[in-house]
Amino acid sequence: MSAGSAEPYEVELAMKLDIEGLTVEYGQVAAVHGLNLTVGHGELVALVGPSGCGKTTTLGFITGFIRPKAGRVLFDGVDVTALAPQRRGIGYVFQDYAIYPHMTVRENIRFPLDAAKKERKQAERDVDEIAGLMGVGNLLARRPHQLSGGQRQRVALARALVKKPVILLLDEPLSNLDAHLRVEVRAEIRRLQLDLKMTTVFVTHDQSEAMAIADRVAVMSDGNIVALTAPATLYTRPPSLFSARFIGSPQINIWATDGPDEALARRVIQPLVRDGGAGLLVGVRPEDVEIGTGELEAVVTLTEPLGRDFLVHLTVGPSSIRVLVPAEEGQHLKLDDNVRMRIEPSRLHLFDAATGRRVEIDAAGARRLDESAQGDGGLAS
Amino acid sequence: MELVRLSGLQRLARAAAVGLALAFAVLPLLWVVSIAVRPGTQAVYPISILPTSLTLDNITGVLFASNGIGLGPYRNAAFYGLSSAVITAVASTLGGYALARYSMRSGEALLIVILALSFLPSASRIVPLFILTSATGLYGTAQAVILAYAAGSIPLGIWLMAGTFRQIPVRLEQAARIDGAGTVLTMRRVVLPLAIPGILVVATLAFIDGWNSFSLPLILIPKAAAQPYTVALQRYIQEIGYGINWPLLSAGSLVALLPVLSVFAILQRRLVRVGGLGGAIRG
Incomplete structure (x- = not known):
């Protein structure tokens, strides 16, 4: 801690975070089954997944409020599993901010320093500094009920950062903000996190938020991480069916090679596989389907203008397909039009129908399971 | 509105x-x-x-005439009532917090039993209390009345405090922990300040209960100098004789009303405004 130095927010204190084998059983919180996660120095990892997937449970374990059945949490290699929450030095921003309603903004931000028995004058200087950084320097005398949602958010962030936390945890920090504010604050948080080199875990249920802010995205489902990779890879090479479906909007098209979509699925993978493709799930993102050329004949069932693009719903035989088409093309399509379409085989994502794991096809047309991916139950999930 | x-x-x-x-x-x-x-x-x-x-x-007759009851009985009642209020506030705060925050298998049932007990008529407690205080040697002492008053006020107090604490989000306590505060600091700086309206209500009710109590001190305190105004006034009217002297009785009651009215006048805003929680949670 650099009392009075010129650059007090150089957070050399940021630590590496390791979670090993976290297991929490069903109870008042969502269960987690043997979760492992490492967040490097100054890295931002987003935990993303549907509600009940265990992401908040994982945060609760890092803070120490949730006692696991098994598992350890390490800060910079030191096991802190048994340490009380107040001794872990964590910064935390709650979804609803949890600002102390009976204290002024100044008292709120100073509270962690008071708890650490920091000398008052120095504490006040720290408060002024972080409040300036967060743009709430002019609000210090106010009380929480006099603040807007965005201002409360900044106060909560200032309170989390003022003690120079070893790890910063953000639990859905944007979900209570208006849509336009959300993008703005998201960018601010990312800029701040990069400046301060904070080791950060960011929990959200919004896949686009996770993609936009994180160094790596951890997709969670049913109490475990089913994909952990850089945002771009997650999108272009989803390691599992669940993450392919969860990431990307509009959602990826998925057809099984066995069942009602059999005809279409087998036809599009024909150039790739030799064995006919039994037991596979075929996925293609809506923007990877070409319209106007090709051998497949489809019928337009609905067009939705989304602004720059149109989302066009088509049917091919019994199968339906969503296609993203540029607006200038999309506006000419009408209900019941017959259109030609084409799917470039290299754009296809293949998954094992039983396990949900990504399947790669080698040059000889043979299947190979993607070893880097973890399965997530395939169709069952 | x-x-x-x-x-x-x-x-x-x-x-x-x-x-x-x-x-x-x-x-x-x-x-x-x-x-x-x-x-x-x-x-x-x-x-x-x-x-x-x-x-x-x-009024001057009741308070200052040579045969009047004087100010002593009012002082006694105030002392008993305030002492009971303090004990009730402390015990109810602790008990209410435990009921609100720690999940007990029988917590809900316990709360109902506690509330039901508080509705028992105080007369039903007199004989047991007489036996109890005699057996423990507390009979006739101030402690006996104060404890008896507090015992009567604590059930409702616990009920009210449990409700008060349930209105304070657990998130705020967790936030305080994460901010580095231990149990004592979390209580002193975060939980208790938010519970003050509830504590004031509980203490006020306990004080008024004690202040107005008649049958308990009538039985438990034989010594005239230690009796509260309720008992003293009754004895005074009796001693004057000639039936009930309404003007003097009314004057004694009027004097007794003043503290209660002033407590309400001072506290009414705080009593009504339960919480002060605006801004803790989005809103």
């Missing part, structure tokens, strides 16, 4: 209903005041709400 717009007739009906309720509650009180300040000869006859002439003789 009016939530529902009322027609003229509805408004009239509402005013009449409120007026009736008010009359029921306030008229006897006004009558006491009225009788207390009129000369003794006009106490019962002629029947009138407004006194025809005013005097402070009754």
Whole structure:
């Protein structure tokens, strides 16, 4: 801690975070089954997944409020599993901010320093500094009920950062903000996190938020991480069916090679596989389907203008397909039009129908399971 | 702010209903005041709400005449009531917090039992308390009445405090922990400040309960010098004789009303505004 130095927010204190084998059983919180996660120095990892997937449970374990059945949490290699929450030095921003309603903004931000028995004058200087950084320097005398949602958010962030936390945890920090504010604050948080080199875990249920802010995205489902990779890879090479479906909007098209979509699925993978493709799930993102050329004949069932693009719903035989088409093309399509379409085989994502794991096809047309991916139950999930 | 717009007739009906309720509650009180300040000869006859002439003789008579009860009994009642209020506030805060925050298998049932107990008539406790205080050697002491008062007020107090603490989000306590505060600091700086309105309500109710108590001290305190005004006043009226002296009794009651009224006057805003939680949670 650099009392009075010129650059007090150089957070050399940021630590590496390791979670090993976290297991929490069903109870008042969502269960987690043997979760492992490492967040490097100054890295931002987003935990993303549907509600009940265990992401908040994982945060609760890092803070120490949730006692696991098994598992350890390490800060910079030191096991802190048994340490009380107040001794872990964590910064935390709650979804609803949890600002102390009976204290002024100044008292709120100073509270962690008071708890650490920091000398008052120095504490006040720290408060002024972080409040300036967060743009709430002019609000210090106010009380929480006099603040807007965005201002409360900044106060909560200032309170989390003022003690120079070893790890910063953000639990859905944007979900209570208006849509336009959300993008703005998201960018601010990312800029701040990069400046301060904070080791950060960011929990959200919004896949686009996770993609936009994180160094790596951890997709969670049913109490475990089913994909952990850089945002771009997650999108272009989803390691599992669940993450392919969860990431990307509009959602990826998925057809099984066995069942009602059999005809279409087998036809599009024909150039790739030799064995006919039994037991596979075929996925293609809506923007990877070409319209106007090709051998497949489809019928337009609905067009939705989304602004720059149109989302066009088509049917091919019994199968339906969503296609993203540029607006200038999309506006000419009408209900019941017959259109030609084409799917470039290299754009296809293949998954094992039983396990949900990504399947790669080698040059000889043979299947190979993607070893880097973890399965997530395939169709069952 | 009016939530529902009322027609003229509805408004009239509402005013009449409120007026009736008010009359029921306030008229006897006004009558006491009225009788207390009129000369003794006009106490019962002629029947009138407004006194025809005013005097402070009754009040000075009760308080300062050589045979009056003096200020001592009021001091006693205040001491017993305040002591009980303090004990009740502390015990209810602790008990209420435990009930609100720690999941107990029988927590809900316990709360109901506690509340049911608080509705038992205090008369039903007199004989057991007499036996209990005699057996423990507390009979006739201040501790006996104070403990008895507090025991009567704590059940409702715990109930009210459990409700108060349940309104304080657990998130705030977790936030304090993460901010580095231990149990004591979390309580002192975050939880208790937010619980103050509830604590004030509980303490006020306990004080008024003790202040107004008659049958308990009548039995538990034989010594005249230690009795509260309720008992002293009754004895005083009896000793004067000639039936019930309404003007003097009213004057003694009027003096007893003043502390209660002033407590409410001072605290009414805080008593009504439960919480002060605005801003803790999005809103």
